[in-house]
Amino acid sequence: xxxxxxxxxxxxxxxxxxxxxxxxxxxxxxxxxxxxxxxxxxxxxxxxxxxxxxxxxxxxxxxxxxxxxxxxxxxxxxxxxxxxxxxxxxxxxxxxxxxxxxxxxxxxxxxxxxxxxxxxxxxxxxxxxxxxxxxxxxxxxxxxxxxxxxxxxxxxxxxxxxxxxxxxxxxxxxxxxxxxxxxxxxxxxxxxxxxxxxxxxxxxxxxxxxxxxxxxxxxxxxxxxxxxxxxxxxxxxxxxxxx
Amino acid sequence: xxxxxxxxxxxxxxxxxxxxxxxxxxxxxxxxxxxxxxxxxxxxxxxxxxxxxxxxxxxxxxxxxxxxxxxxxxxxxxxxxxxxxxxxxxxxxxxxxxxxxxxxxxxxxxxxxxxxxxxxxxxxxxxxxxxxxxxxxxxxxxxxxxxxxxxxxxxxxxxxxxxxxxxxxxxxxxxxxxxxxxxxxxxxxxxxxxxxxxxxxxxxxxxxxxxxxxxxxxxxxxxxxxxxxxxxxxxxxxxxxxxxxxxxxxxxxxxxxxxxxxx
Numbered sequence: 241x242x243x244x245x246x247x248x249x250x251x252x253x254x255x256x257x258x259x260x261x262x263x264x265x266x267x268x269x270x271x272x273x274x275x276x277x278x279x280x281x282x283x284x285x286x287x288x289x290x291x292x293x294x295x296x297x298x299x300x301x302x303x304x305x306x307x308x309x310x311x312x313x314x315x316x317x318x319x320x321x322x323x324x325x326x327x328x329x330x331x332x333x334x335x336x337x338x339x340x341x342x343x344x345x346x347x348x349x350x351x352x353x354x355x356x357x358x359x360x361x362x363x364x365x366x367x368x369x370x371x372x373x374x375x376x377x378x379x380x381x382x383x384x385x386x387x388x389x390x391x392x393x394x395x396x397x398x399x400x401x402x403x404x405x406x407x408x409x410x411x412x413x414x415x416x417x418x419x420x421x422x423x424x425x426x427x428x429x430x431x432x433x434x435x436x437x438x439x440x441x442x443x444x445x446x447x448x449x450x451x452x453x454x455x456x457x458x459x460x461x462x463x464x465x466x467x468x469x470x471x472x473x474x475x476x477x478x479x480x481x482x483x
Numbered sequence: 484x485x486x487x488x489x490x491x492x493x494x495x496x497x498x499x500x501x502x503x504x505x506x507x508x509x510x511x512x513x514x515x516x517x518x519x520x521x522x523x524x525x526x527x528x529x530x531x532x533x534x535x536x537x538x539x540x541x542x543x544x545x546x547x548x549x550x551x552x553x554x555x556x557x558x559x560x561x562x563x564x565x566x567x568x569x570x571x572x573x574x575x576x577x578x579x580x581x582x583x584x585x586x587x588x589x590x591x592x593x594x595x596x597x598x599x600x601x602x603x604x605x606x607x608x609x610x611x612x613x614x615x616x617x618x619x620x621x622x623x624x625x626x627x628x629x630x631x632x633x634x635x636x637x638x639x640x641x642x643x644x645x646x647x648x649x650x651x652x653x654x655x656x657x658x659x660x661x662x663x664x665x666x667x668x669x670x671x672x673x674x675x676x677x678x679x680x681x682x683x684x685x686x687x688x689x690x691x692x693x694x695x696x697x698x699x700x701x702x703x704x705x706x707x708x709x710x711x712x713x714x715x716x717x718x719x720x721x722x723x724x725x726x727x728x729x730x731x732x733x734x735x736x737x738x739x740x741x742x743x744x745x746x
Contacts, residue, residue: 292653312650314646316646318664329651381654
């Protein structure tokens, strides 16, 4: 599965050019992080890939049968549905609710330590657990590409580290391609294979880093690698800061 | 140590609650007592201001004539019909307006104008069109509560969490599915809450309607009483109305609790 993304996005409030000539090649099974100054159009890029927003020019090429899953900063769990029903929501809407899929979701919940909460409501779950449920809800659709839009930024620092480890493992277990937006450089370095740095609006690809570490492991481990701070410095300097 | 402190805390809480209740009772009892005292000693004109005993006597004689519950029933019935209609119609219209933003933009100024118009001014027209009967009263009450329901429910609908809508759109949900899966269940409490507003709004409308046209109902009793200068009947009617509106309100609050608990 190879994507050749090239996009030109015009936002019509007057004409605001949000994305300009973005070209990206994404390989199957790759974990890509997109970083850039806030408001540069990172989310717009993701929305277009996810089909929520329309593009104004350029092309996205991918295999027709590819399914895209979305995960947002806000867990967006519906408080009036229990955890199981929340996870089945996407399947229900797509009309793909069958015994096999229900079993699959149930297994996912069991595997990731949420089995006793299946019939509880979201209000009884902690922020980290809610985010895991949100991921399972996305995985329930068996997507080929996962789009994560600042998935951890609503969590406090401790939870964030733990949950990003969890999520990373879940994703690696299932071998999916991931495109993650984040404003946290450390998070990007610790989780991804490649980092795309975008410029200020209109967003262009400024630089792409391959993250290579000698003892690559889980995100928390990666933070301890010697290469970590080197990448951090490089990317930090690359991002346009304006405070 | 902890136990004693906690007990002390609970005791204070109970004491406070007791004092609040006591003050409430003292106010109502002394109000009735002073009113009765002033009136029976001719300090205020009992013909104009009536008195608690006379008002209650009037209510009792209505009961003996067998009319009391009929009047109450008529008013409650009219209120019930108009407030159910207002909630159902209001929700349906809000759904339509949510579904078509274009339609909302077109209708919005009309809604604002109609909302600010005192509906009682439409009374004569309503009576001419619908006749001097119960229909006019229900239409009157409906007009008052319908617009409020529409704008409450609509506002609830449009303030639905944008992220949740985005989530459903990422599942390729249709607008209809977004409505069914998210907007309506997410605004369930808004709709239920509008029941509470509607019950008092409808009651206002019904009493107004009964003032204009009616042969039965609590509004009729009050209006009739004032026309024949029987102030005992007017005050009696107001007392009945106080009780009826309070009971209806309590019932709706209870229904709200049950509905929200089951959600």
